[in-house]
Amino acid sequence: MTTLNQAETGVAAAELTAFVTRALVAAGLPQDDAAKLAQLMVAADLRGSDTHGVIRLPLYVRRLRAGGVNARPNIRVISDRPSVALIDGDNAMGHLVMCRAAELAIAKAKATGIGWVGARMSNHAGPAALYATMPLAHDMIGIYFAVGSNNHLPPWGGCESLLGTNPMAVAIPALQEPAIVLDMAPTVAAYGKVRLKAQRGEQMPPGWMIDRQGKPLTDPKRADEGYLLPIGDYKGYGLSLIIGLLAGALNRAALGRNVVDFVKETGKATNTGQAIAALSVESFMPATDFKQAVDHLIRDIRNSQRLPGVERIWLPGEQSHATLLHRRAHGVPMPKALRESLDALARDLAIAPLE
Amino acid sequence: MTTLNQAETGVAAAELTAFVTRALVAAGLPQDDAAKLAQLMVAADLRGSDTHGVIRLPLYVRRLRAGGVNARPNIRVISDRPSVALIDGDNAMGHLVMCRAAELAIAKAKATGIGWVGARMSNHAGPAALYATMPLAHDMIGIYFAVGSNNHLPPWGGCESLLGTNPMAVAIPALQEPAIVLDMAPTVAAYGKVRLKAQRGEQMPPGWMIDRQGKPLTDPKRADEGYLLPIGDYKGYGLSLIIGLLAGALNRAALGRNVVDFVKETGKATNTGQAIAALSVESFMPATDFKQAVDHLIRDIRNSQRLPGVERIWLPGEQSHATLLHRRAHGVPMPKALRESLDALARDLAIAPLE
Numbered sequence: 001m002t003t004l005n006q007a008e009t010g011v012a013a014a015e016l017t018a019f020v021t022r023a024l025v026a027a028g029l030p031q032d033d034a035a036k037l038a039q040l041m042v043a044a045d046l047r048g049s050d051t052h053g054v055i056r057l058p059l060y061v062r063r064l065r066a067g068g069v070n071a072r073p074n075i076r077v078i079s080d081r082p083s084v085a086l087i088d089g090d091n092a093m094g095h096l097v098m099c100r101a102a103e104l105a106i107a108k109a110k111a112t113g114i115g116w117v118g119a120r121m122s123n124h125a126g127p128a129a130l131y132a133t134m135p136l137a138h139d140m141i142g143i144y145f146a147v148g149s150n151n152h153l154p155p156w157g158g159c160e161s162l163l164g165t166n167p168m169a170v171a172i173p174a175l176q177e178p179a180i181v182l183d184m185a186p187t188v189a190a191y192g193k194v195r196l197k198a199q200r201g202e203q204m205p206p207g208w209m210i211d212r213q214g215k216p217l218t219d220p221k222r223a224d225e226g227y228l229l230p231i232g233d234y235k236g237y238g239l240s241l242i243i244g245l246l247a248g249a250l251n252r253a254a255l256g257r258n259v260v261d262f263v264k265e266t267g268k269a270t271n272t273g274q275a276i277a278a279l280s281v282e283s284f285m286p287a288t289d290f291k292q293a294v295d296h297l298i299r300d301i302r303n304s305q306r307l308p309g310v311e312r313i314w315l316p317g318e319q320s321h322a323t324l325l326h327r328r329a330h331g332v333p334m335p336k337a338l339r340e341s342l343d344a345l346a347r348d349l350a351i352a353p354l355e
Numbered sequence: 356m357t358t359l360n361q362a363e364t365g366v367a368a369a370e371l372t373a374f375v376t377r378a379l380v381a382a383g384l385p386q387d388d389a390a391k392l393a394q395l396m397v398a399a400d401l402r403g404s405d406t407h408g409v410i411r412l413p414l415y416v417r418r419l420r421a422g423g424v425n426a427r428p429n430i431r432v433i434s435d436r437p438s439v440a441l442i443d444g445d446n447a448m449g450h451l452v453m454c455r456a457a458e459l460a461i462a463k464a465k466a467t468g469i470g471w472v473g474a475r476m477s478n479h480a481g482p483a484a485l486y487a488t489m490p491l492a493h494d495m496i497g498i499y500f501a502v503g504s505n506n507h508l509p510p511w512g513g514c515e516s517l518l519g520t521n522p523m524a525v526a527i528p529a530l531q532e533p534a535i536v537l538d539m540a541p542t543v544a545a546y547g548k549v550r551l552k553a554q555r556g557e558q559m560p561p562g563w564m565i566d567r568q569g570k571p572l573t574d575p576k577r578a579d580e581g582y583l584l585p586i587g588d589y590k591g592y593g594l595s596l597i598i599g600l601l602a603g604a605l606n607r608a609a610l611g612r613n614v615v616d617f618v619k620e621t622g623k624a625t626n627t628g629q630a631i632a633a634l635s636v637e638s639f640m641p642a643t644d645f646k647q648a649v650d651h652l653i654r655d656i657r658n659s660q661r662l663p664g665v666e667r668i669w670l671p672g673e674q675s676h677a678t679l680l681h682r683r684a685h686g687v688p689m690p691k692a693l694r695e696s697l698d699a700l701a702r703d704l705a706i707a708p709l710e
Contacts, residue, residue, distance in 0.1 A: 081638045083438040113437065120441040157669070172600050184588075231586045232541075235539045242535070279439070314589075330522065
């Protein structure tokens with residue numbers, strides 16, 4: 001969970017969105033697509049997904065320029081039933097593919113109660129919560145699955161990384177309370193956290209990774225020699241596999257040995273798979289009744305007895321929501337390293353830098 | 356996972372089913388309902404779910420006789436859309452409710468690609484895998500969620516058990532390989548395992564439970580003073596909450612403080628909630644193509660490199676499948692304590708005992 005620092009001030013979302021749009025247009029995207037993608041990337045930063053938002057822009061641009069992503073795609077529905085569809089993303093930026101998938105899932109849920117839309121030939125699409133939360137405005141529950149963009153997780157008992165930190169997110173609407181939004185990978189630690197420890201010269205706690213002997217690996221500089229550990233031992237392995245099958249194999253997208261490392265192989269299509277479901281609350285009861293029940297449960301949980309030393313019990317997504325409110329008012333924090341990488345990108349693309 | 360003991364021999368499934376049917380008829384169920392329920396309970400034992408099958412019969416009979424469960428229910432669909440329905444179980448045995456729900460979900464998936472059916476006023480229905488595997492025969496993926504029948508899990512940071520070991524199961528069809536079946540609770544240990552440790556006079560490993568100070572609780576005889584721990588810390592808490600909302604609150608079934616302990620309050624309706632989804636593989640591609648891809652992935656995983664000392668990499672559900680094959684041929688094991696409790700039940704109900 002993101003730790004909220006109320007003292008942070010940063011770049012206004014509109015400014016950041018304009019900069020990202022400029023960069024994506026310079027990298028070859030049509031204006032409308034660039035603007036939509038920029039809005040989604042900044043939305044990730046606003047919610048506190050610092051590792052999955054604008055920080056990825058230089059990599060995205062590198063992939064676009066290397067031909068690893070299609071800047072002018074024809075995203076199309078290749079299989080369509082009343083409540084299920086499969087989209088071929090034509091190797092577009094994943095955000096554009098999954099935005100289209102979410103819209104289609106919502107339309108199907110309006111008509112039949114639920115919509116499930118899978119995508120193939122997509123790409124990294126930012127944080128899972130971005131799409132799981134899209135159905136909320138329609139009084140729908142959102143469920144999202146994705147195949148991770150590289151493999152760092154072996155099967156339980158194994159030492160060959162055939163699986164990824166395949167994320168899932170579920171968003172459930174509330175009335176006066178923030179929606180419940182669970183966004184998680186089935187590994188103890190995300191790989192981004194390992195990289196961060198390495199950058200900071202810190203050790204990892206035991207339980208994050210193991211080495212080829214199955215012993216705890218705590219030096220993040222040696223991460224290439226080791227493997228992430230799943231949550232709940234074989235349970236997290238099972239979750240990663242199931243998410244991979246629903247988001248990948250079922251959509252004829254990459255899974256297992258076919259997964260392309262999107263950082264290392266910038267010129268190669270990843271055939272990333274994702275899936276989103278929208279489930280209409282009104283199919284069960286008036287939406288307000290449900291949302292009131294969710295509020296009630298949220299308050300029961302928040303006000304329940306705490307262990308010694310625990311100041312507050314949080315609901316999934318509550319801290320991200322607080323971050324969202326803060327950053328909408330005070331802007332997105334811009335650490336020095338991020339600012340420098342965006343300035344370098346601006347020079348490289350010959351566009352106006354972020355002010 | 357169940358450890359397979361190839362030396363076990365036991366009672367033939369047909370004999371056990373006939374006995375359970377007799378007992379349920381004596382407890383007031385119509386013959387057809389009793390036979391269907393018995394078949395499902397024995398199916399749980401056949402797959403190795405020893406804690407969720409016939410061992411529960413005395414409790415079920417106690418609840419039926421105490422009026423806690425309705426032996427002559429009118430199970431009916433109270434909300435119906437093309438791809439979503441809500442069933443009111445009229446406080447029937449959960450197996451009968453969820454069997455009906457699975458049939459309806461499969462029919463909807465045939466018509467529209469996916470069916471999602473929730474249930475309220477249901478009861479304990481045995482292992483989650485029982486229902487998640489029902490769509491497999493129709494080339495569908497099955498997804499099942501349930502609210503656990505008592506609360507042993509606090510919110511993360513809390514010490515008030517507002518949540519249960521809410522299980523989920525997902526079943527994915529394969530071609531020549533056994534289907535992939537993940538059946539898991541979001542806690543490190545199931546409560547049944549804690550009870551088993553107490554019976555055997557063994558200690559629990561740290562990580563299963565904590566006490567009211569948040570310290571590891573390892574004496575299973577003190578389980579009432581403690582709390583189960585979720586997998587992956589706040590992640591397992593989030594999973595339990597989400598599963599509870601999808602299976603409980605969304606169906607106007609019990610969740611949080613409303614959950615009735617079905618062991619302690621045998622005369623009280625539990626309003627248990629469950630949900631099942633069936634997703635048609637043919638909506639995405641010819642089923643054989645998908646199942647071949649699943650076989651391929653299964654073999655890649657099984658044959659991948661192992662950590663030192665690991666003899667075999669298992670797929671989720673593979674050991675249960677091996678148990679099923681063995682028990683179909685050699686019968687369901689009948690430990691002395693179980694045999695005695697079934698004999699006592701037979702005397703109590705004045706029915707012919709298990710031979």
